Amino acid sequence: MKQLLLVGATGLVGSHVLRKALDDASVARVVAPTRKPLPPHPKLFNPVTDFHRLPEGAEWWAVDAVICTLGTTIRVAGSQAAFYKVDHDLPLEVAYLARRHGARAYAFNSALGADTGSSVFYSRTKGETERDLQAVGYPSLTLVRPGLIGGPRQESRPMEKLAVGVSQLVKPLLPKRYRVVPAERIAHHLLQAALAAAPGVHVLPSDALI
Known part of the structure; x- marks a missing residue:
């Protein structure tokens, strides 16, 4: 049985990962640091955390695998610098x-x-994050690359909601890689990758997630 660290547990994808991980018999414990407390669960350790000052010496960093679903938008973050900090x-x-x-x-x-070479700040940030994660030295690293993510969000993202709606209308005409990916499917692949811990760097494109 494995111990997992999940960061981003309150988001759209992260909440699905949390539910799946807690239901998975091969997971002994889920460590999910959040800003506000989560509902209790026998397998959940939920340290309330200041993400501006992560506790470097905390014992709960000692896990088998990490799943990261952190993410925001420039509008929500307030600036490109604040967005870069989160993403x-x-x-x-x-x-x-x-x-x-x-x-x-x-x-x-x-x-x-x-x-990393994209002229779009969002895409370039994601590329730089992927590049820098590969330098950390994980024996197993999985990079999941969904397009539009389907599912109800707690925070308002009107442009994304509009894009998802349009994409659903023209779904038969869209190449598979541009179709909306349900958050639950992304969560499934993230969890399975963390548990399998296959050696090497693995990239899962959007069309492989549906």
């Missing part, structure tokens, strides 16, 4: 701390179009 710096900081404490697998929810 690049925090996933990297978590990766280093968990690896230092013995974690061997890391599964990251990235995005379609992630590319």
Whole structure:
């Protein structure tokens, strides 16, 4: 049985990962640091955490695998710098701390179009995060690249909601890689990658997630 660290447990994809992990018999414990307490569960350890000052010496970093579903938008974050902190710096900081404490697998929810050379700030940030995660030295690293993510969000993302609606209308005409990917499917692949911990770097494109 494995111990997992899940960061981003309150988000759309992360909440699905949390539910699946808690229901999985092969998972002994889920460590899910959040800003506000989660509903209790016998397998859940939920340290209330200040993500601006992660506790480097906390014992709960010692897990078998990490799943990272952290992500925001520039509109919600308030600036490109704040967005970069959430979508690049925090996933990297978590990766280093968990690896230092013995974690061997890391599964990251990235995005379609992630590319360090992209002229689009969002895609370039995701590409830089993927690149820098590979330098951390995890024996197993999985990069999941969904396109539009389907499912109800707690925070308002009107443009994304509009894009998802349009995509659903023209679904038969869209190439599979551009179709909406249900959050539950992304969560499934993230969890399976973390538990399998297959050696090497693995990229799961959007069309492989549906």
